[in-house]
Amino acid sequence: MTAVAAQPGTPSLGTPGLLIRTRWAVIDTLTITRRNLLVWLRIPAYIVFTVIQPVIFVLMFRYVFGGAIKVAGGYVNFLMPGIIAQTAAFATFGTAIALAQELQKGVIDRLKSMPMARSAVLAGRLVADTARMAVTILIVIGVGYAVGFRFQNGIVPAIAMVVLSIVFGLAICCIAAFTGLAIGDEESVQAFGLIWLFPITFLSSAFVPIATMPGWLQAFANNQPVTYVIDTMRALALGHLPIEANLWKSIAWLAGIFIVFAPLAVRAYRRAD
């Protein structure tokens, strides 16, 4: 078979080299990222969900519950790392819902039938959602500053806290991506796909000192990953708190979540039909 000169940029036969494929995978991922962010900007409900809701949480906890909760160093400083982690976790609802929707509507089929990098659909989703999450976190920190929160430990630990919250969000994002693709039905995902995020964030050190909980609840709250992450974030934000043990436990948990759920999400995406 004599191949006629291929169109520039579209090799007609055979597999292009790894370098070229990697380059296209990155470009395709950015294209999908751009598309997802454009969609996000066009849906008012998403903006409410990712911006207004966390702000309401900050104000509510700060002024409604805050008066009843006595913590050394002031409740607003205690609260903010918890709210930030919860915000990062809840932002992943969007990931699960969007993927289920795209699967249902045939968008994923369409993209998979095109000569683009297949990995880009999932990668672009994660990049866009991480960017969205970062924006939300910065807004929440801004609101926190307006109501009295201050980083106590210098700029580098403050940045480290933000990075940790984003990595934590990305880990939950992998679980959400898997959930969305495995369930594959928008309404089911919305109704119960990520319902477990409520107990796991509220039954942690996010909003109240664990010591105030009943003993049996403390046993859970003290030994679950969200608490480790939040305690690490709090230590980074406020200083003067023990950090070492919580940091290692956080890293171990987050690594574990990535190792288990990233491949599961990829597998669910590949098998999705």
Next chain:
Amino acid sequence: MAQTSSGPAILVEGLTKSFGEVHALRGIDLAVPRGTVLGVLGPNGAGKTTAVRILTTLLLPDGGRAVVEGHDVVREAAAVRRSIGLSGQSAAIQEELTGRENLEIVGRLYHLSWTSARSRAAELLKQFDLLDAADRAAKNFSGGMQRRLDLAASLVGQPQVLFLDEPTTGLDPRSRLGMWDIIRSLVAGGTTILLTTQYLDEADELADEIVVIDHGLVIAAGTAEELKGRVGGDVVEFTVPDRRRISDAVAAIAQVGEGEPHFDAETGVVSVGVGGGGSEALIKAVRSLDSAGVETHGLALRRPSLDDVFLALTGHAAEEEEQPAGRRRGRRKAGKDTTKGAS
């Protein structure tokens, strides 16, 4: 685009695929010559969508072989994806984005430069009569416009082979005719098309060749005319208003027809092939029904439709219960229409 291989644009041999207990494809063969339209006809759950999903590299077959533009869909999936376009049952466009943005993004994913992606999008918007709406969010488009946009998106990469999975399902009659015109112009431009449909008139209208699929098997193949020949010429059809008299009507008409009559107990419609009998058969039918004392409405002689073909081939009508395509789990509902005497 390089035409490097001779032979048909699509070649399928002994293709099988099962989902657990459900045998969606039980060994089908197809060959679609370049520049022609193959109509794949069958009820929901017949296996049409599964076949399309395998041919577009979305699903791996269990057995058999499928080649598109000379490339094996399993071993050379990437090459297949470079030569095909797919437009599915539901519009796979992003509703929040404008028509133009949708097409530009697809262009970028086909690795066109921004400039080329923009001009290709503008070209397609013009071709599909979407220029006026180009900068509105696609969710404000009518159903027909959304489907046109979806089809336009499948053409961004200038595919040699286009797969249209039920392209007019859910469209109003006018949009449907518009879609037919577009499909005809694509064929005129040299594109090979595989079109699945459950609308028999659609296959009749657009396809050079038709295969009828039922329960995962090709049960008939040929041109529309050849398939109509299978029914046995013209058809006498009438409605029995008094449903209790249907069996009498069937008995009376059976003497006139060449094949066995079909009837639908719900609608009271009775039909029978009368071969080349023509108007003589019509007169006989009137006499026979009259002497049986059965009252009828709308007794008429007509050319066979593909509905008749389907009935003759499978013993059941083509319209079936709606089932989610490609992810069916349960059994299809058999024999919903109470027809009898399958030939």
